[in-house]
Amino acid sequence: MSSFLIECKDLTIGYEGVPVVKDLSFSVGEGDYLCIVGENGSGKSTLMKTLLGLKHQTKGEIIFGGGLKQTQIGYLPQQTVAQKDFPATVREVVLSGFLGKKGLLPFYTKAEKEKCRHNMELMGITELAKKSYRDLSGGQQQRVLLARALCATEKLLLLDEPVSGLDPMVTAKMYEIIDSLNKNQGITVIMISHDLQGALKYGNKILHMESGEYFFGTTGDYRRTDIFHEMSTCQCNCDCDHHTGAIKTEGGDVNA
Amino acid sequence: MLEMLQYDFMVKALIVGLLVALCSALLGVSLVLKRFSMIGDGLSHVGFGALALGAALGLAPLSVAVPVIVIAALILLKISSNAKIKGDAAIALVSSSALAIGTIILSKTTGTTDVNSYMFGSIMAINDEDLILSVIYSVIVIALFIFFYNKIFAVTFDEGFSKATGVKVGAYNTIIATLTALTVAVGMRIMGALLISSLIIFPALTSMRVFKSFRAVTICSAVVSCISYITGITLTFYLDFPAGPSVVIVNLGVFIIFTLVGIITGKRK
Ligand SMILES: Nc1ncnc2c1ncn2[C@@H]1O[C@H](COP(=O)(O)OP(=O)(O)O)[C@@H](O)[C@H]1O
Ligand SMILES: [Mg+2]
Numbered sequence: 001m002s003s004f005l006i007e008c009k010d011l012t013i014g015y016e017g018v019p020v021v022k023d024l025s026f027s028v029g030e031g032d033y034l035c036i037v038g039e040n041g042s043g044k045s046t047l048m049k050t051l052l053g054l055k056h057q058t059k060g061e062i063i064f065g066g067g068l069k070q071t072q073i074g075y076l077p078q079q080t081v082a083q084k085d086f087p088a089t090v091r092e093v094v095l096s097g098f099l100g101k102k103g104l105l106p107f108y109t110k111a112e113k114e115k116c117r118h119n120m121e122l123m124g125i126t127e128l129a130k131k132s133y134r135d136l137s138g139g140q141q142q143r144v145l146l147a148r149a150l151c152a153t154e155k156l157l158l159l160d161e162p163v164s165g166l167d168p169m170v171t172a173k174m175y176e177i178i179d180s181l182n183k184n185q186g187i188t189v190i191m192i193s194h195d196l197q198g199a200l201k202y203g204n205k206i207l208h209m210e211s212g213e214y215f216f217g218t219t220g221d222y223r224r225t226d227i228f229h230e231m232s233t234c235q236c237n238c239d240c241d242h243h244t245g246a247i248k249t250e251g252g253d254v255n256a
Numbered sequence: 257m258l259e260m261l262q263y264d265f266m267v268k269a270l271i272v273g274l275l276v277a278l279c280s281a282l283l284g285v286s287l288v289l290k291r292f293s294m295i296g297d298g299l300s301h302v303g304f305g306a307l308a309l310g311a312a313l314g315l316a317p318l319s320v321a322v323p324v325i326v327i328a329a330l331i332l333l334k335i336s337s338n339a340k341i342k343g344d345a346a347i348a349l350v351s352s353s354a355l356a357i358g359t360i361i362l363s364k365t366t367g368t369t370d371v372n373s374y375m376f377g378s379i380m381a382i383n384d385e386d387l388i389l390s391v392i393y394s395v396i397v398i399a400l401f402i403f404f405y406n407k408i409f410a411v412t413f414d415e416g417f418s419k420a421t422g423v424k425v426g427a428y429n430t431i432i433a434t435l436t437a438l439t440v441a442v443g444m445r446i447m448g449a450l451l452i453s454s455l456i457i458f459p460a461l462t463s464m465r466v467f468k469s470f471r472a473v474t475i476c477s478a479v480v481s482c483i484s485y486i487t488g489i490t491l492t493f494y495l496d497f498p499a500g501p502s503v504v505i506v507n508l509g510v511f512i513i514f515t516l517v518g519i520i521t522g523k524r525k
Contacts, residue, residue, distance in 0.1 A: 053420070071421065075417055075420040075421060077416055077417060085464060087469060087473040089470075093413065099410045102406075106402075108406065132469070135468075
């Protein structure tokens with residue numbers, strides 16, 4: 001295991017001196033599909049922002065390997081609160097995903113416009129291209145931002161709760177697209193998710209965050225932990241029964 | 257209209273004013289959306305102080321005002337992007353101090369009658385040297401705006417994403433602030449220190465009532481701003497209105513019309 005894309009050592013991150021993430025160590029290899037799970041407020045989004053350089057850690061270090069450059073990273077923020085009256089069309093927003101890698105070049109190329117069209121089609125938002133971003137529903141906005149993230153992605157894709165707010169059909173399609181990027185194009189994926197089922201199905205590594213307590217390892221190892229059992233029973237108690245079935249069968253698969 | 261153009265000072269006021277109207281409208285869209293419009297206001301007051309100082313020292317107004325306003329812009333940008341400082345309060349502090357200093361300097365040197373022209377603008381104010389400098393600065397602002405248009409959109413729409421994907425957000429914010437400073441410096445004498453910021457804010461707000469894409473809003477702002485300026489300056493010439501206020505009044509009229517159009521078309525949808 002020498003080809004780390006990202007390696008975090010003893011990371012402590014906080015707001016105004018109050019630590020949110022404490023002494024966290026983990027690593028992401030090239031081609032990994034890491035799912036970050038855990039309760040609300042455990043610092044998942046904060047960690048992702050720190051990986052992206054939007055926030056500074058108070059302690060510890062983040063090492064980037066594999067020649068990873070900032071301009072090769074795609075990012076889906078957790079539901080950006082778009083300004084109420086911001087004038088921007090869907091196409092303008094999606095295209096802006098390319099800007100990081102353009103350096104000083106001022107205008108979009110034909111190839112970029114073509115790729116933008118392709119990504120909008122993937123997300124099923126082609127007919128929204130000329131619509132105003134602010135007039136879309138939450139789920140539609142999410143898909144626009146995902147298309148923008150795809151435009152930016154060359155090596156690494158960071159997703160902060162990509163499927164929350166999407167209907168089941170779109171969720172399934174989204175997982176497929178991300179999975180295909182990971183498997184077929186070798187894009188490394190880091191995804192924050194509350195959908196444990198999806199995380200276990202597609203991810204190969206799990207980072208579980210709870211206040212002060214972390215698990216990091218493969219999905220297989222994760223299934224054998226106490227936190228996992230607590231989490232899966234908890235999820236089953238509070239709502240539906242489909243979680244129970246799915247997790248149990250899949251857990252069975254691994255053990256078998 | 258043609259009669260206006262027989263006067264040298266009117267031709268200068270038209271050339272400089274139109275360029276300023278264009279520059280401020282282009283930048284205004286981003287400034288308004290970034291909640292930075294207060295910076296334009298703060299800068300104009302700093303500019304007032306700088307002009308007064310320049311006049312007292314017997315220097316060409318723009319040669320003092322441009323560097324002072326650019327530096328002030330960078331400081332104000334720093335202040336308003338720092339979450340710990342109350343940005344609007346700090347800007348108000350800087351504004352009123354610069355205003356006070358400028359007024360005292362003027363009253364002790366050239367006399368208070370000049371205060372009126374500095375505050376509310378004058379079409380007689382442009383001399384040949386100003387004209388050349390104004391044209392050069394305006395062309396630079398417009399060229400850089402077009403060149404960086406897509407990035408300006410990106411850092412205005414979503415600074416976090418832009419930064420995360422490698423856009424030099426800090427550099428582009430600095431560029432926006434510097435271009436705004438140049439525009440304010442060039443436009444201050446015609447529009448006046450109190451009113452130049454309205455040239456930045458009005459066209460953007462007006463266009464946003466009706467248009468929904470960033471590009472359409474930008475283009476519409478530019479057109480609205482230039483038409484409002486020509487109309488305003490014509491009122492100044494024929495009805496002897498003060499220059500800045502008449503341009504602002506026309507802008508207000510267009511804003512009201514666009515708001516009504518926006519309500520009507522919005523309802524029909
Ligand atoms: N900008 C901020 N300033 C201060 N505290 C914050 C800020 N953002 C998040 N926090 C706090 O940090 C903690 C972790 O937040 P976050 O990373 O968003 O959690 P998660 O994404 O896991 O739900 C929360 O307790 C939250 O209140
Ligand atoms: Mg979060």
